[in-house]
């Protein structure tokens with residue numbers, strides 16, 4: 001519909017014919033009214049008042065007089081200072097549905113990001129600990145952003161900046177040496193490591209000497225001690241193996257797992273650059289960089305000479321600018337790290353060109369609380385994602401068996417629905433909203449849930465099957481799509497048309513919930529359409545096929561939209 005916006009802009013431009021107003025300016029100001037009563041597009045004339053020295057209403061009326069309507073527009077009206085444009089439903093039905101049929105599963109893809117590199121850094125758990133609900137939210141957000149940008153043609157680089165370095169590994173090594181024989185590291189290695197860590201951490205609080213050993217261990221590790229390095233590597237592998245199971249389920253992709261450890265030998269350069277630029281200052285034995293009056297300084301080296309989390313992030317920025325030549329580097333973390341990234345991005349201006357520094361973008365997300373219940377009891381409110389996935393799959397299986405006991409592939413479908421429900425639940429609220437998680441609510445088949453949207457897809461499939469409609473055997477150009485004139489049909493077509501701009505908006509605002517909410521809308525519009533307009537039992541063959549194409553187009557948009565979010569569509573449920 002960007003195309004129609006251009007057409008409208010041109011019509012207005014020609015009607016105004018003033019060289020003080022540019023075509024781009026007009027196009028920029030064209031809006032889509034919230035209330036459909038006000039048309040499909042609106043142009044506010046307020047900013048013209050000064051330039052043309054007249055009231056907005058007069059200007060709007062003058063433009064209306066002079067405007068020559070394109071065939072895609074059925075009428076234009078003046079309301080207050082606005083020009084409201086109404087689309088010709090016949091021509092939009094044709095334009096939109098033919099495009100969807102032509103592009104099929106490529107519908108909504110553009111190449112506007114061609115040649116532009118965008119880094120999406122996401123998930124990034126601290127290794128040797130099980131995946132928890134916060135990581136889950138992070139990972140589904142990141143995966144969705146990755147796909148949104150890819151759909152717009154950007155070259156996306158997914159990075160998992162693992163928390164795999166730091167003094168805690170010196171401590172974990174000590175714990176491992178002491179307690180490893182008490183654990184079965186085959187079965188649940190990650191839980192074992194995390195348990196070992198908790199125990200040794202507790203002991204260290206009572207016994208100073210353990211801290212010394214830990215410090216010594218980490219120092220050895222930093223200096224490349226072979227034995228300790230092997231052990232660390234094993235911790236990392238155990239962790240990744242476990243995480244990868246979850247990444248598979250969530251369909252997250254990473255092009256790099258270079259985490260904090262990777263920057264161990266790359267921090268000296270950062271320190272040298274900062275030093276050379278004269279911004280590295282001494283402060284009570286530590287080395288810091290001032291980052292303005294509104295923030296505490298960024299610590300680069302602690303008083304014992306060791307580097308910290310921020311130092312590694314700075315080295316990563318330098319490395320990524322060189323390696324990926326990024327236009328944007330997006331970091332996804334919980335809100336607790338807002339200050340950290342503000343500081344680091346400030347210091348980055350001493351390290352990389354402005355174009356890279358300007359591209360550094362922190363995207364944060366809100367908390368996840370649990371509605372009290374089974375999931376919250378285990379070990380003081382920590383919920384492991386594996387348990388949650390299993391529980392969701394089990395519950396969705398119960399629901400399906402109840403509804404449709406003869407369904408084929410029940411296990412596969414339960415998985416698609418259970419996991420889809422979880423992902424959708426996380427992505428349907430704005431990223432900064434806290435989520436109160438309630439598994440039963442998440443799995444409902446009606447309301448604003450993943451299963452509801454999946455179910456809409458299944459309905460489209462079963463309608464088409466009933467009619468015996470096969471898109472491959474249809475010549476869409478022979479079908480009169482102008483027959484789709486009912487308000488429910490037109491509304492649905494207009495929704496489907498928005499898919500591309502929704503993807504763009506969701507990417508630009510780092511907000512996959514824009515896409516999730518859109519899919520709920522499409523599902524709701526579809527349901528309104530299907531309640532009012534019969535398909536299978538129609539006598540009029542022409543109308544029947546036109547409606548089938550609308551049903552098919554809906555199936556494409558839902559499938560594509562869910563897939564961007566990481567959700568599969570079952571064919572039956």
Ligand code: ARG
Nearest residue numbers: 124125126161162163313333
């Ligand atoms: N590992 C960190 C954590 O779990 C998140 C890392 C975020 N990314 C970064 N470049 N600092 O809190």
